[in-house]
Amino acid sequence: MATTATDSMKIVCDRAALVDSLTLASSVVMSRTTVPVLLCVKLSAKDGTLKLWATDQDIRLSLVLASVEVHSDGDALIPADKFAQIVRSCNDSTLTIQMDKNVAVVRGEDSKFRVYGYDPREFPGETDKSDVPIEFEVAAGVLRRMISRTVFSTASDNTRYAFNGVLLERKGRRLRMVSTDGRRLAMVRGDCSGPADGDATCIIPTKALNVVNRLLDDPDACVRISRDRNRIRFEVGETAVIVSSLIEGNFPPFDDVLPKEHDRRGTFDTAELAAAVKRAALLTNEESKGVKLSFNSNGLTISSRAAEMGDAEVHLPVLSWEGADIEIGFNPAYITDVLRIADTKVVAIEMKGANRPGVIKIGDDFTYVIMPVSLPS
C-alpha cells in the first residue's frame, strides 16, 4: 500500500449521497480539539469505490459511498465541517473532487472551492478489518427501537462513567438495553440471533449509539455485532462500520431498582398526557422543575408553581385507575422525554407511594422508572 501525498485522487460523486455521509461524519469528529486532523474526514478512492472515515479517537466510523465514479485512486484528509458545508450548499447534482497535493478542489458547474487539507497519513487509527468473530446479529429495526428508547435518559459528563452510556446485556437470544442518569431509568428488551451463544454485558457510550442509530434507516438490514475486551463493533449492512470504545465501570444494579410491585395503576392517552404535562411545566422554575400529579379515579390533575411567576393546574381524564388516590411529584421533563418516544396510543403509570419510584410502561417491552421529587406542600 503505497498511499502517499503525491497520489492525487479524483472522483465524481452524487452530491446528495455525499451530503448524507458527510453529515454523519461531522457528527463523529470532535467539535473542539487542538489536533486538527481529528476535525477531518478521510476519503480513500480505490478499486472503483470511495471509502470515508471519521473518528474522535473513541468512535471510528467508516462508510462505503455509493454513486461514485473514481477517476483516479488516492487519499484525502479534509476538514469535515467545511467540506460538509460546501457540499450541502451547492446545487449541482454531482461534484468533482480532485486532490492537488493536500488541497481538495471541489468543482461544481459554476463554482470551485480549494480547501486546505492535511497529509492523509496523519489520520489516526488502524484498518477496518477485524479478527474478532461476529457475536450476534440484530435487525436494524429492533436495534433502532432499542437505542431510541434508552439514549435519552443517559447522563452526560457524570463522574459515574457508567451513567454516560447505555448498558447492553445479552443472554442467549434475549437483549436488554438499560440507561439511567441516577434519577430515571429506561429499560427495553429485544431479540437477537446467533451465530455464537453466550451471555455478556457492556456499556456503550451514548454518542456511539447516536451515530449507529443514524445508520439504521432500513429496518430489515442486519446489524452484526462483535466485541473484544474494550471495544464494540457494529457492521450495518455492507457499507458501514462503527467501532467504539466501551465505558469501563460498573453499571448500577438496576434489577434492584426496578419496582417489583405496585398498588396503584392508571392508563392514559399518550398524547393527552404529554400535552398536559408540557402545559403544567410552563410554570416551573428553570433550574428546579417539579410538577405535582394528583391521581384518582376521576382523573389526573397536574399542578405546578413557580415562585415569582405563578401556578398552573391541568386536568385530564384517566382511562382506567386501580388503587387509592395519590399525590406525587415528578420532574416534568422526565415524563415528556419518554412520551416523546412512545409509539402506543396508551401508556400506563404504576406507583406505590409518593416516596417511591413511579413506573411508566409503554408496550410489553419497555419500562421506565422515575424517581419522585419532594414538592413544597
Place this chain on the structure above:
Amino acid sequence: MPIRTLSSALVNQIAAGEVIERPASVAKELVENAIDAGATRIVVRIEGGGRERLEVIDDGDGIPHDELSLALAPHSTSKLTTSEDLNRIRTLGFRGEALCAISSVSHVKLASATRGNGQSWTIESRFGEVSEAKPSSGPPGTSIVVAGLFSNVPARRKFLRGDPAEAARVTEVVCNAALSHPSVAFRLESGGRKVLDFATANDCFGRVSDVFGDALGQNPLTVAGEAIGEEFASRVLGIVCRPASMRSVSRTQRIFVNGRPIVDRSLVHAVREAYRGLAEPSLQPVFAIFLTVDPSLVDVNVHPQKSEVRWSNPSWMHRLVYRSVQDALRSEDLTVGDSRLISHALSDSNGIDPRTAPSSASVSTRSAVDRASPSHSFSHSRVVMEEDQGHLLAPPVAVRQVLQVNDTWLILAEDDAVVIVDQHALHERVMFEEIRSRIGGGDLMSQRLMIPATADVSPESLANLETLGPLFARLGIEVTAVGPRTIAVHAFPGFLIGRKVDAATFVVRALCDESLASAATSSDDSTLREQALADILDMMACKAAVKGGDRLSREEIAELLSARSTTDRSSNCPHGRPTSIRIPIIEIERRFGRR
C-alpha cells in the same frame, strides 16, 4: 454570730454596691437625673478620674427647697408614684436609690435652684449623714459635687482602676448620654481640660457624627425602620457605616432604647447579621441604633444599672433591627471604590426623646439639611416592616460592552468608571440569594436518587450527621449513615444536580467542616443554627456557581451582569469579598497625568 437587722447606713452601703460601682456609675446617674430634669446644657467635671471629685451641673428644673433632704433619702423619687407607672417608664431614672446610694459612700454637696423662685439652697451629706439645707447663691438648675468616692469603703476603692481608665469610662457615659439626647449640650472636663464639648444638635444624626467622628467612615448610611401595628409600634433610627468602613474592634457600636444606652447582644447580633456577606466576618460595623418603642414593650427594671433590658418579644425586635439595617445596606450601591454615590442630605428625621411615646404626635421634627456637614452627609432609606416589598435595589447597570479576561474577570464600562467583576464571586452571590429565596418560598425541589450516592467519611465526621441532618433536610438533602464510615445520599436539590454538583462529595465536605458542625451543635442558639444553614447555603452557592476559568457565552455574561443589579447585596460574595471593583474615570485620568 446572732442574727441582727442591719443598720440603715450599712444597708445603703450594700445597696450602693449594686448601683454605684465606679465614678462612671455616679456620672451616669447624675447625668440622667439632669436629663430627666429637662436640662438643655450639662457640664461634667472630674478630677482624678472622678474618684477625687465629680461634679455635674445642669440648667434643669431644679429641686424645691423642701424636697432637698428627701432627694438624698432612700427610695425617694419624683419620677414614679404608683406601681402601674413602672410599666410605662419614660424617664431615665425611677428607682429612687441613686442619690441615696452615692451619698452613703461619698461626700455629696447638692446645690439647687428652681426656675421659679430663683433662690438656691445647698445640702451636704457626708457618708449618709445629711445636713440641714442652707441658702446659697447660684443659677437655676442643680449642681452636685461628689467627692472622695468610696473613701469609707476601702474594699470597693481597691477595685477601681487607674485614673485614665476611670476617666475613659466617664467619657463613655457622657458620650452615650450625648448620643441619645442631641438637643442637650454636653461638656466634659477632666483635670481642668476639655475632653468633650457637644453643642446642641438638631437630631441624632448630627450628634452621632459629632461623637463618632471619623470612625463612621465615608458617607455613612442612615437606618429608618418602622413597625406599624397596635401592639408593637416601634421605630428604628440609626446610622451605620458602609461595609468598607468596618473595623476590627467593636467599641463603636451603640444601641439606645428610648434614649437609654443598653447592652443587648441579640440586637448587636441583628446588626452584624445584616452585614453578613458584605465584609470579612471578623470585621465589626460602626453603628448607633436608636429604638423608640412603647414603654410597655420593654422592661428596663432588670438591672440596677439599667444597662440591660428585657423585651416582651425579643425575636421580633431582632427582626425589626435586622431588616431595618439590611434595608439601609440594600438600598445602596456598595461596590468598592465607588466614588459616585449620591449622598443626599436627610430631608426629614425625627429626634429621639425618651419622654415622648412613639405614638405621640409630639415627636419633634427637625430638618437636618442645615446640620449635615460635607464630610458626613447621609442618604436616607425607609423601611416599613409590615409591607415587606419594594426593596430599593442597587441601581441598574448600563452595560455597554463587556470583556471577559482570563475567563475569570468581566470588565465593563459604566458612565464614569471602569468596573471589574469577579465572575465566580458575583455568581456565587447570585446563587446564594436565589437558593435562599427558594428556601424561604418553600421552593427548593428535592430530587430522590435512584441509587443512593455513597461515600466514605471518618467516624468523627459521620458523628456530625446527627446535628447537621436536620439542616440538610431543610435544604432537600436526605442523608443516612449506612455503616461506621459510610454515608448515603438519598435525595438532593434538583438545581444542584442540574449544575452537576456531586451529591456525595458535597455532603462529605459539609460533614468534615468543623466550624459548621460546632455551630449546628449549639441547638439552643437559633441564630447560630441559622448561621450554620447560611454556611451550607454558601457551600451550595459556591459549588453551583461558575468558576474562575470558565469561559462564558455572551448570553451568560449578560445574564450574570443583569443579576448584579437585581440581586441583594451583589456587591460582595457570601464570604464578604467584593464581587466587583470600580475604578472611576477620574482615577484613570489621574494615573495618566491628565489631572
